[in-house]
Structures are given as structure tokens and as C-alpha cells.
Amino acid sequence: MAEKEEIIGITNPKSNFSEWFSEVIAKAELADMRHNVKGFLVHRPWSVMTMELMYDYYEREMRRTGHKPVWFPALIPESNFKKEAEHVEGFIPEVFWVTHAGDKKLEEKLAMRPTSETAMYSMYSIWIRSWRDLPLKLYQRCQVWRYETKATRPFIRGREFFWIEAHNVFATLKGAEDQVKEDMKITENVMHKVFGIPFLFFRRPDWDKFPGAVYTYAADSLMPDGRIIQQPSTHLLGQNFSKPFDVKFVDKDKKEKYGWQTCYGPAIWRIFASVIALHGDDKGLRFPWEIAPMQVVIVPINHHENKSVLGYCEQLKKMLDEACVSVEIDERDYTPGWKFNDWEMKGVPIRLEIGPREVKEKTATLVRRDTKDKKKIRVKSLVRELESEGEALSQKLRREADSFFRKNMHQARNMKELEANLSKGGFTKIAYCSMDIEGVPCAQKIKDELHGDVRGERADKPENPKAGKCIVCGKKAKHFVYVGKQY
Amino acid sequence: MAEKEEIIGITNPKSNFSEWFSEVIAKAELADMRHNVKGFLVHRPWSVMTMELMYDYYEREMRRTGHKPVWFPALIPESNFKKEAEHVEGFIPEVFWVTHAGDKKLEEKLAMRPTSETAMYSMYSIWIRSWRDLPLKLYQRCQVWRYETKATRPFIRGREFFWIEAHNVFATLKGAEDQVKEDMKITENVMHKVFGIPFLFFRRPDWDKFPGAVYTYAADSLMPDGRIIQQPSTHLLGQNFSKPFDVKFVDKDKKEKYGWQTCYGPAIWRIFASVIALHGDDKGLRFPWEIAPMQVVIVPINHHENKSVLGYCEQLKKMLDEACVSVEIDERDYTPGWKFNDWEMKGVPIRLEIGPREVKEKTATLVRRDTKDKKKIRVKSLVRELESEGEALSQKLRREADSFFRKNMHQARNMKELEANLSKGGFTKIAYCSMDIEGVPCAQKIKDELHGDVRGERADKPENPKAGKCIVCGKKAKHFVYVGKQY
Numbered sequence: 001m002a003e004k005e006e007i008i009g010i011t012n013p014k015s016n017f018s019e020w021f022s023e024v025i026a027k028a029e030l031a032d033m034r035h036n037v038k039g040f041l042v043h044r045p046w047s048v049m050t051m052e053l054m055y056d057y058y059e060r061e062m063r064r065t066g067h068k069p070v071w072f073p074a075l076i077p078e079s080n081f082k083k084e085a086e087h088v089e090g091f092i093p094e095v096f097w098v099t100h101a102g103d104k105k106l107e108e109k110l111a112m113r114p115t116s117e118t119a120m121y122s123m124y125s126i127w128i129r130s131w132r133d134l135p136l137k138l139y140q141r142c143q144v145w146r147y148e149t150k151a152t153r154p155f156i157r158g159r160e161f162f163w164i165e166a167h168n169v170f171a172t173l174k175g176a177e178d179q180v181k182e183d184m185k186i187t188e189n190v191m192h193k194v195f196g197i198p199f200l201f202f203r204r205p206d207w208d209k210f211p212g213a214v215y216t217y218a219a220d221s222l223m224p225d226g227r228i229i230q231q232p233s234t235h236l237l238g239q240n241f242s243k244p245f246d247v248k249f250v251d252k253d254k255k256e257k258y259g260w261q262t263c264y265g266p267a268i269w270r271i272f273a274s275v276i277a278l279h280g281d282d283k284g285l286r287f288p289w290e291i292a293p294m295q296v297v298i299v300p301i302n303h304h305e306n307k308s309v310l311g312y313c314e315q316l317k318k319m320l321d322e323a324c325v326s327v328e329i330d331e332r333d334y335t336p337g338w339k340f341n342d343w344e345m346k347g348v349p350i351r352l353e354i355g356p357r358e359v360k361e362k363t364a365t366l367v368r369r370d371t372k373d374k375k376k377i378r379v380k381s382l383v384r385e386l387e388s389e390g391e392a393l394s395q396k397l398r399r400e401a402d403s404f405f406r407k408n409m410h411q412a413r414n415m416k417e418l419e420a421n422l423s424k425g426g427f428t429k430i431a432y433c434s435m436d437i438e439g440v441p442c443a444q445k446i447k448d449e450l451h452g453d454v455r456g457e458r459a460d461k462p463e464n465p466k467a468g469k470c471i472v473c474g475k476k477a478k479h480f481v482y483v484g485k486q487y
Numbered sequence: 488m489a490e491k492e493e494i495i496g497i498t499n500p501k502s503n504f505s506e507w508f509s510e511v512i513a514k515a516e517l518a519d520m521r522h523n524v525k526g527f528l529v530h531r532p533w534s535v536m537t538m539e540l541m542y543d544y545y546e547r548e549m550r551r552t553g554h555k556p557v558w559f560p561a562l563i564p565e566s567n568f569k570k571e572a573e574h575v576e577g578f579i580p581e582v583f584w585v586t587h588a589g590d591k592k593l594e595e596k597l598a599m600r601p602t603s604e605t606a607m608y609s610m611y612s613i614w615i616r617s618w619r620d621l622p623l624k625l626y627q628r629c630q631v632w633r634y635e636t637k638a639t640r641p642f643i644r645g646r647e648f649f650w651i652e653a654h655n656v657f658a659t660l661k662g663a664e665d666q667v668k669e670d671m672k673i674t675e676n677v678m679h680k681v682f683g684i685p686f687l688f689f690r691r692p693d694w695d696k697f698p699g700a701v702y703t704y705a706a707d708s709l710m711p712d713g714r715i716i717q718q719p720s721t722h723l724l725g726q727n728f729s730k731p732f733d734v735k736f737v738d739k740d741k742k743e744k745y746g747w748q749t750c751y752g753p754a755i756w757r758i759f760a761s762v763i764a765l766h767g768d769d770k771g772l773r774f775p776w777e778i779a780p781m782q783v784v785i786v787p788i789n790h791h792e793n794k795s796v797l798g799y800c801e802q803l804k805k806m807l808d809e810a811c812v813s814v815e816i817d818e819r820d821y822t823p824g825w826k827f828n829d830w831e832m833k834g835v836p837i838r839l840e841i842g843p844r845e846v847k848e849k850t851a852t853l854v855r856r857d858t859k860d861k862k863k864i865r866v867k868s869l870v871r872e873l874e875s876e877g878e879a880l881s882q883k884l885r886r887e888a889d890s891f892f893r894k895n896m897h898q899a900r901n902m903k904e905l906e907a908n909l910s911k912g913g914f915t916k917i918a919y920c921s922m923d924i925e926g927v928p929c930a931q932k933i934k935d936e937l938h939g940d941v942r943g944e945r946a947d948k949p950e951n952p953k954a955g956k957c958i959v960c961g962k963k964a965k966h967f968v969y970v971g972k973q974y
Contacts, residue, residue, distance in 0.1 A: 034613060035606065037562050037597060042610055045555035045625070052556065068532035069539065073647055074561075074599075074630060075524050075583075093589045096562075098599065100584040101634035110524060112561075112585065112599075119522065123529055126521060138532070143561060147588035160560055 009341055010284050017225040021277060022154075028285050028346050030276070031154050039152040039159030046346065047155075047272065049293035051162065054268050054275075055141055057194050057290065058164055061186050067137040067166055072119045074142075075110040080118040083244040087117065090211025094146040096159075112145040117212070117237075117263065120167050121245035128259060131171050131251050135179075139166035141268075155273035156229065156487055163267040169247060169259040176236055176260035180217060183234035183264040184460065187219050191231065191266070196288050196398035197221055197274045198405040199231055200427070202456035202482060205435040205443065210263075214238040217459040220484075222408055223277050226425015228455065228484040231274065232266035278401045285347025286369050288397055289390030296320060296327040296386060297343045301336050301355030312359045316352065316382065323383040344369060349393050350386060370396050414471050415450070418483060422452045427484045429463075431477035433470035442472035452483045496828055497771050504712040508764060509641075515772050515833050517763070518641050526639040526646030533833065534642075534759065536780035538649065541682065541755050541762075542628055544777065545651055548677050552669055554624045554653055559606045561629075562597040567605040570731040574604065577698025581633040583646075599632040604699070604724075604750065607654050608732035615746060618658050618738050622666075626653035628755075642760035643716065643974055650754040656734060656746040663723055663747035667704060670721035670751040671947065674706050678718065678753070683775050683885035684708055684761045685892040686718055687914070689943035689969060692922040692930065697750075701725040704946040707971070709895055710764050713912015715942065715971040718761065719753035765888045772834025773856050775884055776877030783807060783814040783873060784830045788823050788842030799846045803839065803869065810870040831856060836880050837873060857883050901958050902937070905970060909939045914971045916950075918964035920957035929959035939970040 010027060012019040025031050030047040043051075059069070075098060081088050091114045098110040113119060120138070128136060141164050152158050166183075170176045184201050191197045199219040209216035210233065218233035241247070242258040251257050279286045289295060298316060303309035313329045320327040330339050336353070343351055353365040363376045366385065370393050377385045408426025412418035421428040433439050435456065443454040457463065457479045465477040497514060499506040512518050517534040530538075546556070562585060568575050583599040586592060600606060607625070615623060628651050639645050653670075657663045671688050678684045686706040696703035697720065705720035728734070729745040738744050766773045776782060785803060790796035800816045807814040817826050823840070830838055840852040850863045853872065857880050864872045895913025899905040908915040920926050922943065930941040944950065944966045952964040 032610060032613070035560050035610065036564055036567070037560055040560035040562060042560065043558035045557060048556040048558050069535040070532060071530035071535050071649070073522050073524055073527035073529065074632070075527060075647070077523055080523070095589065096585050096597075097587040098583050099586045100596075102580045102582065102636075104634075109587075110583075123519060123522065126519070145561070147591075149589075160562070162558070 010282065010345060013282050014224060014280060017223065017277070020280070020282075024276060024280060024284055024345075025154050033154060037159075039148060041154055041158055041160070046293055050275070050287065050291055051268050051272055053291040053293070054195065054271065055164070058190050058266060058268065059139075059141065061190050062139050062164065062166065065137075065182055065186060066135075067139045067168075070120075070138045070140050071142070072113075072116050072123075072140055074113055076113050076116070076119045077108050077110055079108065080122060081111060083118065084212050084241055087212035087241075091115065091146075094148065096145050096147055113142075114144055114146045115265070116140070116142075116144075116165055117167065117241060118245075121241050121247055121261075124167075124169060124259070125246045125248070128169060128247055128249050131249055134169055134171045134249060134259065135175060136169045137166065137179075138168070139164055153487075155269055155276065158269070161267055161269040163265055163269065166262075166264040168262045168264075169242070170261070171249065171251060171257070171259070173238070173260050176238070176262050179262045179264075180234050180236055183232070183262070184217065184219075186264075187232050187234075187266065191219070191271055192398070194288070194290050195271060195275055196394060196401050197231070197271060197278060198398075198402045200482070201459035203435070203459045203462075204233075204456045205439060205454055205481070206437060207440055207443070208454075208456070210235040212237060212240050214240065218456075220427075220455055220482075221274050221278075222405055222426060222484075223274070223487065224404075226408060226485070228427070228453070228486040229270070229274060230486065231271060232264065234264040235262060237261040237263060278404070279397045280347070283341075284345030286393075286397060287347040287349060288394040289349050290394060292326070292347065292349050294326050294328055294346075294348050295390060296325055296350045296352060297339075297348045298327060298329045298352045298354055299336055299339050299343075300329065300331065301353055303331075303355075306356040306359070308359050309354060309356060313354050316354065316364060316379070319379075319382065320386070325383065325386055340367075349390055368393055412471065412483075418446070418452065418471065419450050422450050422483070422485060425485070427455070427482040428452075429480050429482055430471045431465040431468035432479050432481040433473055433475045434478050435481070442470060445472055446483060451485055453486045455482045455484060455486075457481050497769065497832060500769050501711060501767060504710065504764070507767070507769075511763060511767060511771055511832075512641050520641060524646075526635060528641055528645055528647070533780055537762070537774065537778055538755050538759055540778040540780070541758065542651070544681050545677050545753060545755065546626075546628065548673050549626050549651065549653065552624075552673060553622075554626045554655075557607075557625045557627050558629070559600075559603050559610075559627055561600055563600050563603075563606045564595050564597055566595060567609060568598060570605060571699045571728055574699035574728075578602065578633075581635065583632050583634055600629075601631055601633045602752070603627070603629075603631075603652055604654065604728060605732075608728050608734055608748075611654075611656060611746070612733045612735070615656060615734055615736050618736055621656055621658045621736060621746065622662060623656045624653065624666075625655070626651055626751075640974075642756055642763065645756070648754055648756040650752055650756065653749075653751040655749045655751075656729070657748070658736065658738060658744070658746070660725070660747050663725070663749050666749040666751075667721050667723055670719070670749070671704065671706075673751075674719050674721075674753065678706070678758055679885070681775070681777050682758060682762055683881060683888050684718070684758060684765060685885075685889045687969070688946035690922070690946045690949075691720075691943045692926060692941055692968070693924060694927055694930070695941075695943070697722040699724060699727050701727065705943075707914075707942055707969075708761050708765075709892055709913060709971075710761070710974065711891075713895060713972070715914070715940070715973045716757070716761060717973065718758060719751065721751040722749060724748040724750060765891070766884045767834070770828075771832030773880075773884060774834040774836060775881040776836050777881060779813070779834065779836050781815055781833075781835050782812050782877060783837045783839060784826075784835045785814060785816045785839045785841055786823055786826050786830075787816065787818065788840055790818075793843040793846070795846050796841060796843060800841050803841070803851060803866070806866075806870065807873070812870065812873055827854075836877055855880055899958065899970075905933070905939065905958065906937050909937050909970070909972060912972070914942070914969045915939075916967050916969055917958045918952040918955035919966050919968040920960055920962045921965050922968070929957060932959055933970060938972055940973045942969045942971060942973075944968050
């Protein structure tokens with residue numbers, strides 16, 4: 001027992017972000033990197049239970065907005081991939097190829113899906129016949145596989161990750177454009193309002209859009225070290241895929257037309273990285289109430305001396321089970337202090353300390369993970385109090401994350417200011433020449449000299465630089481773009 | 488509209504089972520076989536919504552019995568596979584191999600998991616240290632891939648399917664044996680009590696057990712054509728894997744010991760085949776209330792003439808939404824009769840017909856999918872009535888399935904009787920010489936001459952043939968075994 005007590009607790013302060021992140025993942029038993037295939041993570045129960053809840057919230061919102069779930073095959077023939085030229089060029093270098101089955105060589109090699117456009121749209125071409133079949137709004141929760149050559153990091157960049165991908169078809173361009181807006185709203189409703197992760201949607205420069213898209217809107221969030229992490233992105237595909245995949249419909253005017261398409265891809269796996277990173281503190285994880293794998297832990301005190309304590313804990317557990325609050329009693333053979341540290345590290349939102357006094361008074365001592373505030377609650381109002389404290393905790397975590405995000409918004413009028421800002425982290429807004437091909441050299445210069453990445457202009461409200469000049473080349477600025485260092 | 492009305496409805500009677508099954512899958516839009524990789528199915532919303540609910544019930548039961556969820560990588564190095572000799576021999580012929588990534592050849596080829604023993608147990612070897620770490624009970628919901636060479640059929644046999652796999656480790660053989668019993672109980676609690684699918688667990692003959700197992704208990708159910716379909720199986724692995732994978736722990740007596748293991752694999756995908764097949768009728772699907780993708784459909788009548796009808800339907804929908812009953816209003820531009828047929832084909836348990844009369848009376852006309860019984864319900868008691876009618880429907884479906892199962896249990900005293908029974912379908916109980924290697928020739932003879940498969944002896948209550956003789960070879964019978972034709 002003593003031996004185990006010594007090794008507990010996070011030793012790196014969160015200000016040492018990279019070490020802290022790795023330590024929390026290992027010690028809170030979120031994931032294990034020791035599976036012997038590079039870039040493939042073993043996900044342990046504590047992360048899976050959380051991500052399952054995150055999936056629930058996301059899928060509920062997808063269904064509320066009229067999407068229906070599908071499961072498409074994990075393997076896609078090479079010939080499907082080759083139908084859209086930009087798409088194949090973008091993804092082929094990252095594909096894992098299945099070439100054999102049993103001891104047979106396959107006639108055509110099969111791609112493990114890096115994304116499912118090329119599997120789904122050939123079926124859409126069969127399913128869609130008339131304007132009555134539109135809009136078609138389908139999504140799947142699944143894994144995808146990408147042979148990343150950059151360094152992999154748990155939940156941030158891996159060769160296997162878990163996401164949702166939605167693929168929609170509309171009769172009109174307007175329908176598709178409205179979907180892109182709805183995707184941004186879905187992201188806000190779930191990722192910000194429920195998970196507490198702030199972000200901004202940027203229209204990506206042409207050189208950084210999704211392969212095959214007309215344009216890409218991507219949500220960028222910040223990690224505690226001030227670096228940018230890309231979160232869900234939504235893409236207007238226009239007719240770029242409907243033409244090669246023959247996704248056509250007969251419209252009300254009896255004319256045959258190509259569908260207008262969008263796709264949207266929230267990676268639950270990666271959003272989980274933001275949840276760990278943004279909400280955690282020096283002691284470990286802090287989960288929002290809604291997605292905590294365990295919302296309440298009951299720690300019995302002096303239950304060996306006082307036999308009524310455990311029975312009382314069981315009563316409370318039963319009451320919370322019935323109220324659909326997830327709860328466990330920690331009866332392990334450790335001291336209460338050790339248990340407090342353990343559950344704080346694991347991010348359980350609320351702890352109930354139950355000793356003989358609580359039994360006698362018919363109360364519970366409630367301690368919040370975020371504020372450490374202690375208060376005595378009468379059993380009668382326990383469920384109500386837990387729900388309101390849980391909600392308050394989630395709000396506090398979100399407010400703190402929002403405030404961190406806001407503090408990291410900068411501006412720069414020249415390269416020198418940009419350099420100074422980039423060293424602080426966060427986003428820096430600059431006047432910029434062009435987001436199409438002409439703008440590549442300036443982005444390259446920012447990358448080479450300052451290690452900054454041009455993320456694009458705001459997608460929610462385009463900003464006009466008016467008479468401003470590009471701070472890199474001095475030509476007329478067409479946009480305000482945001483620059484930062486990305487993960 | 489007329490054109491579409493003509494093609495609706497199932498044309499094959501269920502007695503033409505094979506054609507009926509394919510027709511229902513296509514017309515009720517459960518799945519599509521036209522993805523261009525053989526044996527890989529595209530799952531449409533109507534099947535996915537059902538299977539998601541089936542997963543929910545199964546996972547809840549897994550968690551209730553102390554299992555925790557994990558997500559393991561889809562790719563497993565060839566070297567892991569080779570650690571357990573029987574296992575590698577059993578699975579290697581079915582493996583899809585990844586040999587390349589991008590344009591690079593991989594140093595070691597990677598198997599797409601056909602099952603996860605060899606991925607998980609190498610991690611178990613790291614995680615398990617002491618008796619305190621046991622039992623370890625983990626499961627994952629995932630897909631697996633197997634290069635089946637037999638003919639594939641949707642939801643029955645495919646090269647990609649969706650299941651749950653549980654992998655448990657215990658300090659003692661007794662612990663592992665108790666788990667096998669718990670797995671049988673879990674199967675009963677979910678597959679029979681909730682999904683309404685009857686089955687019997689058989690201890691498989693040695694020549695038919697899971698590769699690497701000490702013994703296999705497998706649940707066999709029946710399809711409407713009297714053929715057997717294997718459903719979940721649970722395996723006592725003993726120390727057959729813990730030794731090669733080095734899954735050891737220090738016991739209370741300070742001695743290092745190998746763990747005792749079990750694994751259990753309910754294939755949601757295949758259980759869904761039984762749900763379609765057993766509960767369906769000549770008109771199409773019939774879903775139990777608990778797993779129906781839509782529990783109630785509201786069909787408005789004369790709503791074009793009477794403007795109050797749709798508003799009233801909306802009120803009912805809101806009431807049911809709040810009561811967590813899944814419901815849609817069918818406002819499509821078809822006749823009520825067409826809609827009735829459509830939703831009957833799709834298996835929605837209860838239909839509410841709402842016309843001006845119902846609005847005026849504050850009632851709803853409720854029609855059950857199974858009995859076709861119509862009754863008027865007052866709005867005040869609607870939720871309660873729906874729940875009780877829904878439950879009654881589920882019970883009726885289960886009772887019908889149970890009765891069909893019972894009627895298909897036969898006995899035979901000689902090969903001639905066995906032959907006659909096999910042509911009727913179902914299970915035939917016979918006295919049999921031996922379930923170990925000596926029994927192979929008799930099984931082979933039954934297979935060659937009568938196309939029957941020896942499924943093993945009852946796992947729930949072994950039956951003793953006493954002085955009986957094997958009906959094939961005439962030697963002393965050690966077991967009663969059950970024979971049938973399998974899918």
C-alpha cells in the first residue's frame with residue numbers, strides 16, 4: 001500500500017505542458033502507447049467512458065439537425081480513390097493498403113479509409129434519384145487510419161483516430177452553404193457549450209483546404225502552451241465530387257442536375273485532447289460534469305470503526321443511481337487522503353465524504369474538484385445540489401477556458417510585432433495580401449522565418465482590412481488573417 | 488407517386504425464407520450490398536439505429552457485470568499472432584494483411600484484427616502485476632474483419648462485422664469458470680429477455696472449439712427455415728494464452744502465477760439477423776419495442792382538409808418526445824394506406840392514426856404492428872398505453888419465437904430418424920460416442936451422409952445417456968449431442 005501511495009500524483013506542473021500532458025495520460029490511465037504498432041493507441045476505460053459520452057452528445061445533436069447514422073465499410077478499393085484528382089493526391093500518401101487476404105494476393109488493393117467520401121458517394125449515386133431524396137444527411141461514427149509521417153502524440157496526432165464524419169447532399173448551392181453554417185452551429189452547441197472548448201472558425205487559405213473542397217472552414221482552438229490545435233472542419237464540396245461520382249437527381253423542373261455536397265468531421269479523439277489539456281490543472285484532470293466518466297465518488301471515512309457508514313454510502317449510491325448520476329463508492333484499502341488525491345488526478349467533478357457524523361446527521365460532505373470548496377448537504381436535497389454544483393463546475397471550466405482563449409488574441413502591424421506575438425503563443429491577426437495561390441510566398445516566409453502558420457480569415461464574420469497592406473509583402477491586403485504556431 | 492406505390496411491399500412470403508430475407512433487407516433499407524468490395528456491407532440508417540440500441544442494451548449489461556470499455560488498435564503485428572499456435576493456425580487463413588503505407592513497404596505486415604486476443608493480452612501482460620489487479624474485465628465494441636471463403640450473406644456471414652468482445656483475467660480457474668456462466672446469463676438477459684431471441688448454449692465438440700480455447704460454449708439459435716445460426720460464444724482459455732503472452736501476477740501467497748482467462752463475443756450484427764428473421768412476418772419487419780429504430784409513427788388523416796390535425800399531431804409528438812418514446816410524424820405526400828404498408832414493412836411497433844375525429848375527441852387511434860388491433864386511446868393516458876402496448880408486443884414476439892424454438896426440438900434413436908428430422912429442420916438430440924478427437928469420424932459421417940452438424944452437448948445442463956449407444960458407430964455413448972444444419 002505505502003509503495004503505491006508514493007508513486008501517485010502528477011509531478012509536472014501544467015506550465016510544463018508537454019510533460020504534464022504525457023504524465024496525465026499515463027497516470028490517470030487514459031491511454032497506453034506500448035502497443036507495438038507505431039502511432040496506434042490503446043484506449044483505457046477512463047478515456048473510453050468519457051469519449052463515449054462525448055459521442056452521445058455529438059450524435060444527439062447530429063440527429064436533432066436531421067442527420068441519420070450509417071456504417072460504411074472500412075475498406076475502399078483503389079479505383080474509388082482515383083475518381084477525384086485533388087482528393088487522391090491529398091490522401092494517397094497517407095493510406096494503409098491491404099494487399100493480401102489469407103495467403104492470396106488481392107486483385108485490387110484496398111485502402112483502409114482515411115476518410116469516406118469515395119466509399120459513400122458511389123452509393124449516393126445509386127440512392128439519389130429525385131429532388132424528393134434530398135437533402136440527404138448521413139453521418140457515421142468510426143475510426144479512420146492515416147499514415148502520418150509527422151511525430152504522433154496521443155489524442156493529438158495518430159495513425160488511427162475516432163471521429164464522426166457527416167456527408168450531405170443538397171439540391172442547391174444555397175442548401176449546401178446553409179449546411180456549412182449549421183455545422184459551425186453544431187460545433188458551438190456541443191464543443192463549446194457542453195465540452196467547454198472555445199474556438200474560432202477560419203476559412204482556410206486555398207493552399208490549406210481539404211483536398212477536393214471548394215472551401216474549408218476549420219475550428220481552431222488553443223492548447224495551454226499557446227499552440228493552435230485544429231478541431232472540427234466543414235467543407236463545401238460543391239459539385240467537385242458529385243460530378244466524378246455521378247451523384248445526380250431529377251429536379252422539380254424535370255431536369256437532371258448534379259447534387260451540391262458538404263462534409264463535416266468532428267474528431268472526438270482530438271477534442272478529447274483539448275478537454276484534457278484546457279480543463280486540467282497541476283493536480284491532473286478536471287472533467288466537465290456532463291462528460292465525466294464518473295460524476296461523483298463517495299469516499300467512506302472511518303467505515304472500519306463504524307459499521308453504519310458503508311450501508312449509508314450504499315443508500316446514497318442507490319439514490320444517485322436512480323437519478324442517473326454516475327457514482328462509485330471507493331472501498332479500496334487506502335487512506336482517505338490517498339483516495340482524494342487519486343480522484344482529483346482522475347478529474348471526478350464531485351467527491352462526497354461520508355463518515356459517522358454524516359450518517360448521524362443524514363448529510364453528506366460535498367467537495368468540488370475545481371474550487372475545493374466543502375459544504376454539508378442534507379440528504380433530501382442531495383441530487384438537486386449535485387446537479388447544480390456539477391453545472392456550476394462546468395460553467396467555471398468553460399469560463400476559464402474562454403478567458404484563456406481571449407487573452408491569447410493578438411494583433412500585429414509588422415513582422416517584428418508578429419514575431420514577438422508568436423513567441424507568446426495564441427493567434428495574431430495581421431493584414432494579408434491574398435488567400436489564393438498568390439498568397440503562398442508570404443505564408444512560406446512566415447513559416448520559414450517565424451515558424452508561424454497562416455490559419456485563414458474568420459469564417460463567422462469576415463473582416464475587411466480596407467486600405468491596409470500585407471505585413472509581409474506590402475501589397476494591398478485583401479484579408480485579415482490569423483497566424484499562430486500549430487500542433 | 489403512383490409509380491412508387493406500386494413497388495412497395497414484400498412480395499415473397501416468409502415461408503420462402505431466403506428470398507424473403509433478401510427482399511426485406513433491400514426494401515426496408517437495412518443494408519446495401521452494392522459497395523464494390525465483396526462481403527462488405529453498407530449499413531443504412533434503419534439497421535444502424537436498431538443496432539445502436541442493441542449495443543446500448545448489451546453494453547449496459549456488460550457494465551452492470553463489472554466490465555469496463557476499451558478501444559484497442561485495429562491493426563496487430565504478425566508476430567503477436569504467432570505466439571499461440573492453435574490460434575494462429577485457426578485465424579491466419581482469414582486475415583486481411585496490410586503490407587504497405589503510402590508508397591512504403593512496411594517492415595512487418597499488420598493484420599486487420601479478426602479478433603483481439605493477441606493485441607490485448609500483450610497489454611494485459613504489462614498491466615497486471617498483483618492479485619489486486621484481478622479480476623480484470625474489459626470489453627470493446629468494434630468491427631472485425633475475416634476473409635470468409637464461404638458464401639457471404641448480409642448480417643449472417645460477412646468479411647466485416649460488428650460485435651462486442653470481452654476479455655477477462657482471473658486469479659483462479661474457478662473465477663474463470665464462473666465468468667463463463669455469467670456470460671451465459673448475460674446472453675439470456677439481453678438476447679432472449681430484451682431482443683426476444685431464444686437459444687441453447689452447447690459445449691462444442693473439441694474439433695469445433697475456438698482456436699486456443701480449453702472449451703467453447705456457444706449459443707445456437709434457429710432461423711425460420713429451421714437452420715441453426717451460431718450466436719454469442721464464450722470460451723474458457725485457461726492458461727493457454729496467459730503463458731505465451733506472459734500474463735502473470737503475484738498472488739496473496741507472494742508466488743508468481745499465470746492468470747486464468749476467458750473471452751466472450753456477442754456479434755450484434757449477427758443477432759440482428761435473428762431479430763429480422765425470427766420476428767418478421769409476410770408483411771416485413773417487426774421490431775420489439777425496446778430496440779425499434781422508431782417506436783411510434785403518427786399518420787395524419789385528412790390533414791389537408793382539416794388544418795387542426797397537424798397541430799394536434801405535433802402536440803402528441805412533443806408529449807412522446809418528453810416521455811423518451813421515439814416518434815415521427817409522416818407528412819409525406821402519400822395516401823394513408825400507402826403509409827400504413829410502408830411502416831408495417833419497416834416494423835414500427837405502433838402506429839397512431841390521427842384525423843379530425845381524434846382531434847375533436849382528444850384521442851388517438853392506436854394500431855399495433857403484431858396484432859393489427861385498433862383501439863382508441865384518450866390523450867391523457869397515451870404514454871402509459873403506448874408503453875404497455877409496446878411491452879405486450881415485445882412479449883408476444885418473444886413468446887412466438889420461443890414456441891417456434893420448442894417445436895423444433897427433436898430426438899432420434901437411429902440414423903434414419905435423424906435423417907427424417909434433419910429434413911424438418913431444428914435440433915435433433917442423439918446419443919453420441921465422444922466429443923473429443925475419437926468422435927470426429929461419426930461427426931464426419933453425419934456431415935457427409937446427412938449434411939448435419941454436431942453442435943455439442945447442452946452447456947447449461949449436461950445430459951447423461953447412461954447405457955445408450957452412439958447412433959452412428961454403436962459404441963458406448965458418452966453424451967447426448969444435438970445435431971442440425973447450420974448457416
